[in-house]
Amino acid sequence: MASPHTGSPNPNRTVELLRIETNWFNLYLQGKPFHPTVEALQLHRRDDAGWVEARLQPQSLHSGLELRSIALFNPEQQALTDWQVGDACPPLFYETQGYELVVELEDDVALTFYHDNQHVREAVLPKGRRLLSGVLNFQNEVGYTELELRRDGKPVFRLQLEIFPSKLDYQKDYEAILHEVNAQIYNLSFDFLRRTFQLTGLRETRHQSMTEFFVILQHVFQQLVQTIERMQSAPHHRMRMENRLVGAARVKKAGRENIAFLAKRPHYLAQDTQNGLLRLGNQRYTPTHVLETKRHVDYDTMENRFVRWVLLRIERRLRSMKLLLNKKDRAPDPVLMNKLNRMQSDIGRLLKLDFLRVGEMRQMTVTLVLQMAPGYRDVYRYYLMLMKGLSIQDDLFRLSMKDLAQLYEYWCFLKIHELLSRKYELVKQDVVKLNRGGLFVTLQRARDSKMVYRNPRNGEVFTLYYNGLPPGDKSVTVGQKPDNVLTLKKQDAAVEYKYIFDAKYRINPAYEGTSYRGTYKTPGPQEEDINTMHRYRDAIVYQASREQGQPEAERTMFGAYVLFPYPNEEEYRAHDFYRSIELVNVGALPFLPSATTLVEEFLDELIMDSPEKAYERSTRPRGTDTYYADKMSGKTVLVGALSRREQLQDLLTHRFYHVPLRHFVRHGDLANLQVVGIYQSSTLFGAEQAGVRYYGRIKSWSILPREQIREIPLRRGAPTELYVKLEVEEWQVRRSPIVPGGHGVQSVLLTSAYMFQRAKEVAELRLETEEQLRDWREKRRLGRLNVKWDRYEVDKASELERLDVVEE
Structure with a gap:
C-alpha cells in the first residue's frame, strides 16, 4: 500500500x-x-x-x-x-x-x-x-x-x-536493537506482562528469568494438568513381593521357597509318621509354620518421584513469583493473582493423587519410561521446556519486551561498549552487573558499574561508567545521574578527561511552520535535552581538599552529548547541535543500529586526542592552572653540548654546566632558565650513548670570566671571554633518553619544559610555534614521528621541512 x-x-x-x-x-x-x-x-x-x-x-x-x-x-x-x-x-x-x-x-x-x-x-x-x-x-x-x-x-x-x-523504523532499527541487546546480554530486553508482546521461541540457557518461566508455564500448564490426571488411570508401578511366616493351617498357598527355608529351620517341623509331607531318612514330618508370599502394587518408583518433583518445583517458583508481585513498588493485579492461586490449587490437588504420594527424588535418571511411556514422556517434555529460555523469533510464546525508552538506554550503553571493544583491549568487564533476583533481568545501577579498556597503541587506560558517576565526582546542589560517562586517562596529563553520553529516546521532527524548523532546518534532539547536557557539565564537580582553607570544587566534565534516534547522519552534520560540539563541546549525536558512524568516529577522536586538544575542547574545567602553567612557561630548559668526552664526568662531579655568554641573545632568556640538560653527541660518545641522558634543576647562575671557573682549568692558549656558570642542585638520569634521531646540538638549544618532558628525539625540542606543537601533538598519538629540519644542528636550523608519522 x-x-x-x-x-x-x-x-x-x-x-x-x-x-x-x-x-x-x-x-x-x-x-x-x-x-x-x-x-x-x-x-x-x-x-x-x-x-x-x-x-x-x-x-x-x-x-x-x-x-x-x-x-x-x-x-x-x-x-x-x-x-x-x-x-x-x-x-x-x-x-x-x-x-x-x-x-x-x-x-x-x-x-x-x-x-x-x-x-x-x-x-x-x-x-x-x-x-x-x-x-x-x-x-x-x-x-x-x-x-x-x-x-x-x-x-x-x-x-x-x-x-x-x-521515532525509529520498526524493521531496520527496533528489531535490530532487540537482537543486539539480547545477543550481548541474554534476556535483558524481556519484561513482564506489558501492554505489548513479541513472538518468541525456545532456546538453551543457564540464566532463565522468572518471566520466561511463567510465559512457558502458561503455555503448557493445562496440558500438564490433564496429562497427570490421565496418568492416574494407569500409573507406572512395580509388584513388590512380601513373605510372612504363618501357621501351616492358615496358609493358602505355599511356594517352593519353603523347601530351602525349612531345611535351615528344622524346629518348624513336627514328626508325623502317617501324614507327613516331608521325608527325611525313614521319618516323615509336617511343617508347623511356613512362608506365605503376597504381592502388592507399589507406586514409589523413580518415575513417579520425578513427576512429584516437577510439580513441587513449579509450586515453589509460583510462590516466589507471588512474593515478587507483592512488593510495594508493583501495583496489585487481582486477575493475575487469581491465576497464580488457581495454578497452585491445581498443583496441590495433583500432589494428593495416590500414585504421587511417594518419597523424595534423590537423583535424576532418564529411563525408558520417561522417554516412551504415555503421560510420562509428556511430563518429561514439559519439564525440559520449563527449563529453557526464550529467543526472539516467530514462534509460539508471547513475551513482553521492556518499554522502548529503557531498551534504547540499554542499547546505547551496550553499543558503545561494542564499538570500543572492537578496537581497544577490554581489561575489566565486571561492569555489566545484572539483577536476576526479580521477575526479569535488569542492568544493575551502581557506582562501580564500569568497563575498563586499554589503547594498544599507547597503553592508555579509559573507563566507561553506566548510570553513575566516577569516584569523587558529585553534585553539590541537585543530584545528577547521566546514563554513560567515558573517562580518559592520558599520558603526560595530571587530570582525567570525562565525557557524558546520555541516551534520550526523544526527537524533534522539525515540523513545517515550527520555530524548531525555522532555527535548525532538520530534525534533531529536543532543546531541553541540550540544556540538560549543559546542566550536567556545570553541576558535576570534583572536590579536592586544599592544605588550608575550604575544599575547592572543580568542574570535571569536559563534554556532554545527547544520543538520540535519527537515521540520517549525513543530513545531521549540518545541524547546529552537531556543530556546537566543536564550539562548546556540548551537543548531540544520532545513534541507531543503522546510524553509528558519527558516534564511532567521535569516540575514536576523543580517545586519540592529545591532552592539550582534549583540554581545548572545553572551557576552563578542572586542571586549568596546570594547563596554563605548562603552556605559558616559555623556554625554561637549556640543552647544551660538550666539547670533550671527559667534560661530562667533570660536570657530573662538580654539579654545574658552563656556556659562553654570547649564546644568549637576550638576558631575559637566561633569567627564565630552570633546568639544564646535557647533550652527548654521537661523535664523542657513540650511537648507543648519544642523546640527552642527564639533566638537573638550576640552583643559581652567575656570569664570570672563563679563567675563574676553576673546576675545569682553562686550556693554554684558549681565548678568555665571559661565561655563564649554571650551578645544579643534583644531576638526574632521564627514564628514557632523548635520542639524536638524525639531528644533533652544536652548542646550546633553548626549549620549554613541556617539550623537554615529552620529546623522544632531539629534533622535537626545536618545535616552538603553536601550529607546530598542535601538529606534533596530534600526529604523535598515531605513532612514531619523523621530524626533519633544514640543518643537522637543530639549534642552528631555521625551517621545518617535515613532520610525518612513520609507517611501521
Whole structure:
C-alpha cells in the first residue's frame, strides 16, 4: 500500500480506523490516521516507498459469534474500506498515541473486556448495559497486543493489533536493537506482562528469568494438568513381593521357597509318621509354620518421584513469583493473582493423587519410561521446556519486551561498549552487573558499574561508567545521574578527561511552520535535552581538599552529548547541535543500529586526542592552572653540548654546566632558565650513548670570566671571554633518553619544559610555534614521528621541512 501524499487532509484529525460488525456486538477503534513524527521521518516504508505490512487479526472464539464485516481505514482513499482477513494492512497504531475503543453490545449479550496488562484492562469499562469504552495508550511499548472480549469469563473474540514505534523504523532499527541487546546480554530486553508482546521461541540457557518461566508455564500448564490426571488411570508401578511366616493351617498357598527355608529351620517341623509331607531318612514330618508370599502394587518408583518433583518445583517458583508481585513498588493485579492461586490449587490437588504420594527424588535418571511411556514422556517434555529460555523469533510464546525508552538506554550503553571493544583491549568487564533476583533481568545501577579498556597503541587506560558517576565526582546542589560517562586517562596529563553520553529516546521532527524548523532546518534532539547536557557539565564537580582553607570544587566534565534516534547522519552534520560540539563541546549525536558512524568516529577522536586538544575542547574545567602553567612557561630548559668526552664526568662531579655568554641573545632568556640538560653527541660518545641522558634543576647562575671557573682549568692558549656558570642542585638520569634521531646540538638549544618532558628525539625540542606543537601533538598519538629540519644542528636550523608519522 503506497504511502499517503504530502499534504493529505489533516492527518491529525480523529477518524474511525477500524470497524468490526458481528451478530453480538459492533467494535470501533478511533484515533489519528497518522503519527506526525512518523510522517516527518518517513518511517516504516518499503524500498518502493510503500508502507510495510502490519498485523491485524480478528478471531472468533465461539461458534455462536459471526464476523459479518470488517472495515479498515485506507490512507490512500482517506476513508474506511472493506477488508478481508489475510489482506495487506498499513501501520495504523503507534506508541504514545491514544486510541478510543467502543464496543456496542446487543441486548441479550453481556460481554466484558480483557487484556493481560492491568492498566489496559482497567482503561476499558462498561458505560451502561450496552456499551464498553475507553482510551488505549500503549506508552513507549511496541509489538503485538491482544484485545479480548469475554462472555461468562470465557473468551469469545480476540483482536490482535501491531503497535509501531514513532521515532525509529520498526524493521531496520527496533528489531535490530532487540537482537543486539539480547545477543550481548541474554534476556535483558524481556519484561513482564506489558501492554505489548513479541513472538518468541525456545532456546538453551543457564540464566532463565522468572518471566520466561511463567510465559512457558502458561503455555503448557493445562496440558500438564490433564496429562497427570490421565496418568492416574494407569500409573507406572512395580509388584513388590512380601513373605510372612504363618501357621501351616492358615496358609493358602505355599511356594517352593519353603523347601530351602525349612531345611535351615528344622524346629518348624513336627514328626508325623502317617501324614507327613516331608521325608527325611525313614521319618516323615509336617511343617508347623511356613512362608506365605503376597504381592502388592507399589507406586514409589523413580518415575513417579520425578513427576512429584516437577510439580513441587513449579509450586515453589509460583510462590516466589507471588512474593515478587507483592512488593510495594508493583501495583496489585487481582486477575493475575487469581491465576497464580488457581495454578497452585491445581498443583496441590495433583500432589494428593495416590500414585504421587511417594518419597523424595534423590537423583535424576532418564529411563525408558520417561522417554516412551504415555503421560510420562509428556511430563518429561514439559519439564525440559520449563527449563529453557526464550529467543526472539516467530514462534509460539508471547513475551513482553521492556518499554522502548529503557531498551534504547540499554542499547546505547551496550553499543558503545561494542564499538570500543572492537578496537581497544577490554581489561575489566565486571561492569555489566545484572539483577536476576526479580521477575526479569535488569542492568544493575551502581557506582562501580564500569568497563575498563586499554589503547594498544599507547597503553592508555579509559573507563566507561553506566548510570553513575566516577569516584569523587558529585553534585553539590541537585543530584545528577547521566546514563554513560567515558573517562580518559592520558599520558603526560595530571587530570582525567570525562565525557557524558546520555541516551534520550526523544526527537524533534522539525515540523513545517515550527520555530524548531525555522532555527535548525532538520530534525534533531529536543532543546531541553541540550540544556540538560549543559546542566550536567556545570553541576558535576570534583572536590579536592586544599592544605588550608575550604575544599575547592572543580568542574570535571569536559563534554556532554545527547544520543538520540535519527537515521540520517549525513543530513545531521549540518545541524547546529552537531556543530556546537566543536564550539562548546556540548551537543548531540544520532545513534541507531543503522546510524553509528558519527558516534564511532567521535569516540575514536576523543580517545586519540592529545591532552592539550582534549583540554581545548572545553572551557576552563578542572586542571586549568596546570594547563596554563605548562603552556605559558616559555623556554625554561637549556640543552647544551660538550666539547670533550671527559667534560661530562667533570660536570657530573662538580654539579654545574658552563656556556659562553654570547649564546644568549637576550638576558631575559637566561633569567627564565630552570633546568639544564646535557647533550652527548654521537661523535664523542657513540650511537648507543648519544642523546640527552642527564639533566638537573638550576640552583643559581652567575656570569664570570672563563679563567675563574676553576673546576675545569682553562686550556693554554684558549681565548678568555665571559661565561655563564649554571650551578645544579643534583644531576638526574632521564627514564628514557632523548635520542639524536638524525639531528644533533652544536652548542646550546633553548626549549620549554613541556617539550623537554615529552620529546623522544632531539629534533622535537626545536618545535616552538603553536601550529607546530598542535601538529606534533596530534600526529604523535598515531605513532612514531619523523621530524626533519633544514640543518643537522637543530639549534642552528631555521625551517621545518617535515613532520610525518612513520609507517611501521
